[in-house]
Amino acid sequence: MNSILKHWAATALIAVSSVAMAAGGDGQSSGQAPGSGNVSKLQYLQKGEARITDPAPGWDYLWKEVLIDITVIGILFALMTAYFIWRYRRVPGGPEVGSAPKLSPAAAIGWAVIPAFVFLADDFFLAANGWVLWNKYRDVPADRLEVHLESGMYSWDYTYPNGMQTQNELIVPAGKAILLRMTSRDTLHSHFIPDFRVKEDSMPGRTTYLWFLPKEAGKEHVVTCAEYCGVMHSYMAGRVIVKTPEEFKQWYEAGGAAAKKSS
Amino acid sequence: MNLKEWIFTTDHKRVGVLYLIGSMAAFIVAGVMALLMRIELSTLGPTITSNPSSYNVWLYAHGAMMILGFQIPALTGFFANYCIPLMIGAKDVAFPRVNALSVWLFYVGIILALLTFFIPDPPDVMWTGYPPYSTITAGNTALYSFTVLILGFASIIGGVNFLTTIAYMRAPGLTWNKLNIFVWCTLGAFVLQLIFVPVLGTAVTLISMDKYLGTHFFDPTRGGDVLTYQNLFWFYSHPAVYVIFLPFFGVLFEIVATFAKNRVFNYNAVVFGGIGGIILLSGVVWVHHLYVTGMVDWIRIGQMITTLMISVPVGLMLIGLVGTLYKGSITFETPMLYALGVLFLFLIGGLTGIPLALTSLTLHLSETYYVVGHFHYVMAVAGTFSIFAGVYYWFPKMTGRMYNEFWGKLGFWITFVGTNIVFWTMMDIGVKGMPRRYYDYSHFSQFEGAHQLMTIGAAILGVGFAIALVNWIVGAMKGAPAGDNPWKSMSLEWTTVSPPPHGNWPSPPSVSEEWTPYAYDRR
Numbered sequence: 001m002n003s004i005l006k007h008w009a010a011t012a013l014i015a016v017s018s019v020a021m022a023a024g025g026d027g028q029s030s031g032q033a034p035g036s037g038n039v040s041k042l043q044y045l046q047k048g049e050a051r052i053t054d055p056a057p058g059w060d061y062l063w064k065e066v067l068i069d070i071t072v073i074g075i076l077f078a079l080m081t082a083y084f085i086w087r088y089r090r091v092p093g094g095p096e097v098g099s100a101p102k103l104s105p106a107a108a109i110g111w112a113v114i115p116a117f118v119f120l121a122d123d124f125f126l127a128a129n130g131w132v133l134w135n136k137y138r139d140v141p142a143d144r145l146e147v148h149l150e151s152g153m154y155s156w157d158y159t160y161p162n163g164m165q166t167q168n169e170l171i172v173p174a175g176k177a178i179l180l181r182m183t184s185r186d187t188l189h190s191h192f193i194p195d196f197r198v199k200e201d202s203m204p205g206r207t208t209y210l211w212f213l214p215k216e217a218g219k220e221h222v223v224t225c226a227e228y229c230g231v232m233h234s235y236m237a238g239r240v241i242v243k244t245p246e247e248f249k250q251w252y253e254a255g256g257a258a259a260k261k262s263s
Numbered sequence: 264m265n266l267k268e269w270i271f272t273t274d275h276k277r278v279g280v281l282y283l284i285g286s287m288a289a290f291i292v293a294g295v296m297a298l299l300m301r302i303e304l305s306t307l308g309p310t311i312t313s314n315p316s317s318y319n320v321w322l323y324a325h326g327a328m329m330i331l332g333f334q335i336p337a338l339t340g341f342f343a344n345y346c347i348p349l350m351i352g353a354k355d356v357a358f359p360r361v362n363a364l365s366v367w368l369f370y371v372g373i374i375l376a377l378l379t380f381f382i383p384d385p386p387d388v389m390w391t392g393y394p395p396y397s398t399i400t401a402g403n404t405a406l407y408s409f410t411v412l413i414l415g416f417a418s419i420i421g422g423v424n425f426l427t428t429i430a431y432m433r434a435p436g437l438t439w440n441k442l443n444i445f446v447w448c449t450l451g452a453f454v455l456q457l458i459f460v461p462v463l464g465t466a467v468t469l470i471s472m473d474k475y476l477g478t479h480f481f482d483p484t485r486g487g488d489v490l491t492y493q494n495l496f497w498f499y500s501h502p503a504v505y506v507i508f509l510p511f512f513g514v515l516f517e518i519v520a521t522f523a524k525n526r527v528f529n530y531n532a533v534v535f536g537g538i539g540g541i542i543l544l545s546g547v548v549w550v551h552h553l554y555v556t557g558m559v560d561w562i563r564i565g566q567m568i569t570t571l572m573i574s575v576p577v578g579l580m581l582i583g584l585v586g587t588l589y590k591g592s593i594t595f596e597t598p599m600l601y602a603l604g605v606l607f608l609f610l611i612g613g614l615t616g617i618p619l620a621l622t623s624l625t626l627h628l629s630e631t632y633y634v635v636g637h638f639h640y641v642m643a644v645a646g647t648f649s650i651f652a653g654v655y656y657w658f659p660k661m662t663g664r665m666y667n668e669f670w671g672k673l674g675f676w677i678t679f680v681g682t683n684i685v686f687w688t689m690m691d692i693g694v695k696g697m698p699r700r701y702y703d704y705s706h707f708s709q710f711e712g713a714h715q716l717m718t719i720g721a722a723i724l725g726v727g728f729a730i731a732l733v734n735w736i737v738g739a740m741k742g743a744p745a746g747d748n749p750w751k752s753m754s755l756e757w758t759t760v761s762p763p764p765h766g767n768w769p770s771p772p773s774v775s776e777e778w779t780p781y782a783y784d785r786r
Contacts, residue, residue, distance in 0.1 A: 059627055063694075066624065070614040077585070077610055084588040085603060088523065089595070097783040098525030098591035111586075112532035112579060119578045123571035130621030131564060137623055138560065187396040188489065190555060190630060194696025197627040201556045204395060205483020206490070208557035210626075222706055226555075226630035226698045228389055230396055231315050234701035 054213040055136045059197035062133050066126060073122075137198070140211045144177040151182065151189040151202045153229060154236040162256035168238035173248035174217040182208050190227035193240060199226050217244040273359035274765050278366045279344030280661065282336050283654070285366075285373050287732070289332030290647075292377065294725065296325035301721040304714045307705055318702040319387040320402075324379050326390030327407070329643065331414050332376050335503070336369055337650045338510035339418065339456065343425055343449045345657065349756035349763065350443045350780070352434025352772040357427040361420055368417035375410040382406065389700065391500075392467060394481040394492050398474040408471040415460045422453035422460075434755070435773040443754060443780045444520075444527055444534070448513030451538040452506045455545060463499035466492055490556060497549035504642055505545045509538060511649035512580055515602050518656050519587050521752040522599035526781040528586025532579050540576030544569055554625040563622050570620040577613060581606075596750075597671030601652030604679050605645050612641025615690060630700075633693025636686045644682050651678075651731055658735065659749045663761040664742030670734045678727030684720030688713050754780040 088098070103111065147170065148159040158166045158180075172178050182191060182202035192199035196212035214221075225236035243251065269277060299321050303310045312318060344362065348355055356362050379385045386392075387402040397404045429442075429450050470492065472478045479485035481492050520527050527533060550558060550566035584606065593599070615637045618624045628634060658666050692713045697704065704710060748757040759768050777785070 055623070055626075059624065062621070063618065063624060066618050066621070070617050074610055074614045077581070078607060081585050081588070081603075081606055081610075084585060084591075085593060088588055088591045088593050090592045095592050096524065098523050099784050100525045100528065100587070100590045102526070103529055108529050108531060111529050111582070112536050115578055115582055116536070116575045119574045120572065123568070123574055126617065126621060127568050127571050130567060130623050133621075133623035134560075134564065134567075137626055187399070188393055192630070192696075192698060194627070199555055199626060199629065203489050203556070205488060206557055222696070224696075224698055224706060228319075228393070228396070228700045230400070231319065231387070233319075234315065234698075234703045235705075237706045 053136050053139060053141070055133060056195075056197045056212065058133045058136055062129055065129065069122065069126065137210075140179050140209075141177040144179045144211065145172065146179045146181065149180045149182040149191060149202065150185055151191065151225075152185040153187060154225070154232045156191065156223060156236075156238045160252065160256070162252065164252070164255040164258070168223075170223065170238065170240045171248065171251060172214050172240060172242055173245045174214055174242050175245065177211055177213050179209060179211045182210070187229045188227045189225050189229045189236065192224050192226035193221055194224070195221040196240075201227050214240065214242040217242050217247070271363070273355070273363050275344050275348050275356045275359065275362060276661075276763060276767075278362050279341050279346075281366045282340030282344055282369060285370055286333045286337040286341060289328045289336070289373055289376065291732075293325050293328035293333060294728065296321040296328070298721055298725055300325065301718040303702070304704070305718040306715075307708055307711055308703055315702040316387055316402075319389075319700075320379065320385045322700060323386055323389055323407075324376070327410065328376055330390060330503070330507075331411065332373055334507050334643075334646050334650070335418065336414070338507060338514075338646070339421060339449065339452055340366070340369060342445070342510060342514060342650075342653055343421065343453075345661065346443075346756060347425060347428060347446055347449060348432070349660075349759070349767060350446055350754060351429065351432060352437055352755050352768070352774070353428060353432035354766045354768075354771065356424050357432055358424050361424055365417045365420040365424070368413055368420070372410055372414035372417060375406060375413060378406060391496060392470055392492075393496075394470060394473065394489055397470050398481060404474050405471050408467040411467045412464055415464050418456050419460055422457045425449060425453050426457075434771065436776070436778075437755075437774050440530075441774065441779045443513075444516035444530070445510070445513030447534050447538055448509040448516075451542050452509040454542060455502045455506050455509075458546070459499040459502045462495055463503075466495035466499070469495075490553070490558070493553055493556060494549070497552040498546070501549040501552065502545040505541050507642055507646050508577075509541065511605075511646045511653075512584070514649045514653040514656070515584060515605055516587070517754065518598050518602040518652055519584055520781045521656075521750050521754070522596065522602075523588050523591025523593045524751075524783045525587050525589075525591040526779070526784065528583050528589065529579075530583075530781075533583035537576045537580035537583065540579070541573070544573055544576065548573060551620060551625070554622050555629050567620060567622050571617070574613075574617070581609070581613075596655075597666070597668060597675060598652045598656035600672060600675045601648050601655065604675065605648045605652065608640055608648060608682065609645040611687075612637060612639075612645055616641060628693065630698055631693035632689045632697045632699055635699050636689030636691075636693055639686045639689070644686065648678070648682075651728075654735065655731075656750070657756075658738065659745030660756060660761050660763070662739045662742065663745060664738055665745040665749065666734050666738035666742055670730055674727050674730035674734060676727075677730065678724055681720050681722075681724030681727055685717045685724060688717050688720065752780075753778070753782055 146161060150157045156168050158170050180191065182200065183206065184202040184204050186204065188201055188203050190199050190201045191210065193212060198210050198212050200208045200210040202208055219242045221240040223238040223240055225233055229236065269281065272278060299311070300318065303312060303318055382403060384401050384403050386404060386407040387400060388397040388404055388407055392404065392407055429446060469480045473480050473482065479487045481487045481489050483489060516527060548566055548570045550562050551570045554563055619628055619634065619637060655666060655671060692710045697707055697710050745761060747759070747761050750757070755772060755774070758772060
């Protein structure tokens with residue numbers, strides 16, 4: 001019990017200070033990927049020594065936190081309701097009508113204002129936490145690989161800085177932040193990588209971005225379209241293929257030379 | 264029974280019943296669409312159709328008809344028409360012929376929606392109709408636009424009519440602070456409709472102009488912007504959620520107060536804090552539907568906070584509802600079972616919305632089955648359960664007969680179990696990454712078992728709803744006489760005979776100083 005209280009006090013404190021910081025104006029307009037973000041304020045979302053502000057573990061942490069929050073509220077409310085239903089059921093010989101007391105004006109105001117403030121407190125607590133993680137999602141580390149993505153019915157077309165192109169296969173080095181600058185040549189699409197807890201729509205006429213941090217070389221991650229884009233929407237899938245930095249370098253340079261030759 | 268009399272009726276009760284029949288027809292069609300989709304998804308790859316377009320059309324029809332053809336008309340068409348004049352002691356609505364026009368328009372809208380299944384290239388644009396797809400698809404976007412426009416007109420006409428009725432036609436002595444909560448809720452819903460429906464009308468009109476008349480509102484190559492549509496659409500369609508939410512909560516208040524034989528807990532907080540708060544906030548939360556579209560950050564953050572603040576008015580209404588049980592004398596007939604069921608379903612639905620209010624969590628959750636599960640709990644199923652609760656509740660008033668209590672309760676329990684199987688599973692696989700609107704989920708084959716479970720759940724759900732529908736039809740034809748006030752309610756609609764005659768009361772009712780619709784305890 002004590003540890004829960006401590007934890008809540010700590011998170012509340014961080015929440016308040018982060019609101020102050022965020023209000024200080026480090027929110028960036030989208031389309032602009034800012035440089036490396038403020039690291040220290042985000043570290044409470046991580047366990048261990050991780051130094052890069054990777055949003056994915058932060059997502060898992062916040063999800064767990066919010067889940068505890070809503071489960072506690074839900075169970076309290078459900079138990080109270082169930083208790084009332086059982087306790088005030090009509091019994092044979094019992095009263096035929098209810099006898100709820102008429103609220104005095106003070107009680108009526110209290111029953112409106114106090115719950116309102118309790119709800120607001122929880123709202124702002126959650127908003128602050130969500131906001132902190134949001135900043136993390138928008139602050140892209142300066143050391144990154146920037147890939148351009150053009151989506152179309154029904155493929156993901158990636159272009160690397162050296163002009164090399166791949167389709168439906170995003171090959172990336174482990175340990176480096178990957179920034180996708182996205183646009184679409186026809187309808188709306190949404191580049192969703194469930195393993196990295198991130199998606200963002202791509203659309204004609206606008207450039208959007210997302211970033212993620214691949215960690216384990218040799219792994220593959222599903223990419224799927226999350227915005228209804230047409231008849232074959234559910235077949236619009238691809239893969240993120242993570243290689244070791246050496247493997248990636250080899251592949252990248254070979255491909256880059258080929259791309260130059262063909263152009 | 265004379266068909267011509269029914270079609271040309273201006274009696275608010277008959278108009279209401281026409282709304283009920285039309286919306287239930289839409290419910291059945293949209294429900295069959297849901298079952299078709301569930302059967303299709305029960306195996307990986309093609310199951311009953313090898314054409315993804317068919318699936319997309321079912322999906323479109325399910326969403327559009329459930330929301331625009333079933334829930335909104337059932338709540339603001341049937342319940343409002345049938346109950347409001349009776350609850351405020353009026354002979355009829357303020358403009359009976361305008362009222363008849365609104366139900367005719369509603370039927371035109373339903374017929375347009377049903378045409379989906381008979382034209383060569385039916386709309387496949389989802390109920391949201393996002394461009395650019397809706398402007399380039401081979402599907403018939405115009406049919407979508409016109410369905411929305413006609414149903415919108417019906418709704419606006421109804422809104423003007425009911426606001427006037429509530430303001431000017433209350434019985435002598437029935438002051439604003441004695442109105443049924445349902446009347447307040449409907450008033451709130453119609454205020455929202457009047458403000459926001461024109462925006463939706465604009466959005467879908469512009470879509471059709473882009474597609475058929477060569478304009479470029481949403482075409483970025485000619486200076487348009489695709490996001491404009493999404494902003495317009497959700498500027499209406501988020502308040503539309505409250506157009507559904509408010510009346511269905513109103514129905515719940517009537518039922519819970521009647522079966523607990525209690526006054527509504529903290530009436531003023533419910534009306535001014537709850538309903539008023541929702542009206543104030545409803546227009547400034549739409550961006551939470553656009554968290555992953557690259558909107559500028561300040562508005563995503565701002566509306567994250569307003570979205571979370573919705574918990575205050577909704578919380579006050581929920582406290583009012585649960586508080587009404589306190590020291591009650593509760594009985595558990597079918598309408599009450601459905602209403603109490605909604606309390607729990609809505610609790611799950613409302614709380615699972617909180618993660619979706621957070622911009623950051625939504626980056627993973629949006630457009631997954633988690634969202635689908637959430638809004639089915641909070642709006643679709645909670646709303647439908649409330650509609651079923653309300654129809655059961657006013658059934659003796661409408662028909663003068665009683666439905667079968669055993670089958671009513673059985674239907675409830677079957678539906679309740681089926682609902683939770685389907686939508687809990689949905690949220691679970693959504694968090695794990697299952698995207699929505701998928702005809703085939705081959706690259707998510709790990710979810711096949713969950714999809715099969717949901718298909719079974721949907722079948723159970725369907726059986727439960729079918730039992731209720733059959734129960735009503737049988738009850739209306741040969742149920743036992745119910746008497747005028749079987750629930751011993753205090754509300755005005757129960758003071759006249761069942762079914763009420765044209766004009767509702769032989770002589771207009773008036774109410775006393777100490778009467779309220781919830782004055783059970785006369786100490």
